[in-house]
Amino acid sequence: MEFLPILTTITGIGMSIGYFTQTYKIFKRKSAIDVSLGTYLFFGVGVMVWLIYGISLNNYVLIITNVVALVGALSVIISYFLNKH
Amino acid sequence: MEFLPILTTITGIGMSIGYFTQTYKIFKRKSAIDVSLGTYLFFGVGVMVWLIYGISLNNYVLIITNVVALVGALSVIISYFLNKH
Known part of the structure; x- marks a missing residue:
């Protein structure tokens, strides 16, 4: 695995922390x-589509980051209600 | 261009609408x-890294969606201040 995909995966997971700061x-x-x-x-909804795209490409960068993002988005939605x- | 990349691009742009509803x-x-x-x-910050990743892959799906997302995130940050x- 090269540097940029690793950085992007870490970034994607880091972005998901953003959801939890709102929660x-x-x-x-x-x-x-x-x-x-x-x-x-x-x-x-968007994260779910991106997750499907990641699965279709078998791209673990997209799969991992979007699974974490989905949990984050759900945590905000649940805390909102x-x-x- | 196949169906799923088109759907993903539309979804990515659609997700950026999310930022503007907060703004x-x-x-x-x-x-x-x-x-x-x-x-x-x-x-x-995350969107900027993903934009660089998209440019490095020459992947227009990532480039287009992350440019729009960057504008959306900035609009929330500016309206916050x-x-x-």
């Missing part, structure tokens, strides 16, 4: 009123 | 207090 902030503030649910629905007041 | 909500509410800046910093009270 953390929602739970910490017990509020999601400014957070756009639509954003994470778009991301969640638990704290949407 | 819209911030401007509409004139508040970004529940929004995690960290989320969009992770996404913004304009409405962070």
Whole structure:
């Protein structure tokens, strides 16, 4: 495996941390009123399509990063519904 | 171009709409207090690395979607700083 695919995989997983910082902030503030649910629905559906694309290419960079991203997007969506007041 | 790369490109651009729904909500509410800046910093940096990966592979699916995503992430970051009270 070359350098750039490894960097991209790490980056993709790092990006997924982004979802969890939003999840953390929602739970910490017990509020999601400014957070756009639509954003994470778009991301969640999109990540699923990218995951299928990754599987079709047998590209582990796309598969690994999109599995983690899917978990992250779901964590925001679930925390949104638990704290949407 | 086959079906799945076209679907993935459309999906990637569609995901970028997700950023703009957050930007819209911030401007509409004139508040970004529940929004995690960290989320969009992770996404913004990540999208830049994916863009470089796409350029290195000469993969237009990755290039097009990540250019649009970069604009979307920047729009959230800018609107956050304009409405962070």
